[in-house]
Amino acid sequence: MTPRDVAGFLAELEQRLRGNAAHRAQVIAEIADHLDDLVSEARADGCDQAAAEARAVARFGSARRLARGLGRRSRARWATRIALALGALGICGGFVYVQLRAAAPVVGVYVSNDQRYAGAQPAATAPSAGTAAAALTGLSAVPETQRADLSGAQRAGVDSLASAVGVDAGSLLTRTLASRLGSDGKGSLSVFVHGGSECITAVVGNMTGGSCMPSFDAAHPVDVEISRAQDGSAAVYGLRPDAVTGVSIQLGDGSTVKPLLGPNYYYADLPSRSTAVLGLAVTFNDGTRTTIPWDRPGADPTR
């Protein structure tokens, strides 16, 4: 049982921590500083010293678990954990949300919690939870710079992902193909696998990112969010298909802002929280341009 006093907690933590002496000393010093603050806070709330220490220690949970959480893990162990988590995700289920673009390759998987993005060929084997996990981990193994047209395997990848969460990808693909394919060929297809707090996105088509929104096309070439924070800062950002090669944000004072273009998104800080945004000018990879007026302040102007 974890001690309820600060000295006892730190002693047990030090005993359980792994790593060299310098690392352990650094961690103990850091935790001790934090406990000092928590004890002072509790004392200021009227607790006596013993109650204040017990309250402070309780916020850290068990020393054993904290020591384990602070341990230095090997890369191989993390890889095993990720594979197991992905397998569990497939077994636990969720739902698949499909946008479309026919006969387009799977070009990547975005695993939000790990902030990883990469493209690769998915495993073209019989669908199963294990296969989905293998496909996803395989997808994440190839560097972003080596993405290629993988149309031969794209459907197998979608099938295996969908099957892992109990959804018939074929019917979804057919339905969305009929209803959402852009006539200009600028649409995309993404498969989103949700389970618990995880959101794994397999992206098919021109996009190198994904959105849980309807397909992108000439009328809806990018998605747009404006974030206006309480500290006075503001930003405009959104997902960007490969077909969109340029974005220019038109401000209320007549100036424009060129956002940072990431592999699957664009992002720009605004001068201030009160800066008005009039719209966006979007350039496609075929040289055509379109201007999207901002007619719904606070919402996506392209919807």
Add this chain to the structure above:
Amino acid sequence: MLGGDPIRGHVDSMVLGALQSGPTHGYGLVLRLRELSQGAFDLKEGTLYPALHRLERAGKLESTRSRASGRERRVYSLTPLGEQALQEERVAWSAFSRGMRGVLGGSG
């Protein structure tokens, strides 16, 4: 106030987000998260420190010993990789939340 399961899976993003306004130490981060979430999130230290060390090992945070609150403290700040990860998480979260709104039938 939320703690535990509702915020599990978002801890790294919350830490990165809380550090965008400037470096601070672990205790400062807990207070900052409480303030930024208007009291909705109470991130326990037993969850925070593993996240801080994990993010530092991943190169998304860096820490230095700095004088804060009258004494030497280990202070964390975002690295360029951390700032990039935060931007990507903003985009992913935006997409996820819109998708959930659509599925749950909320306005939006």
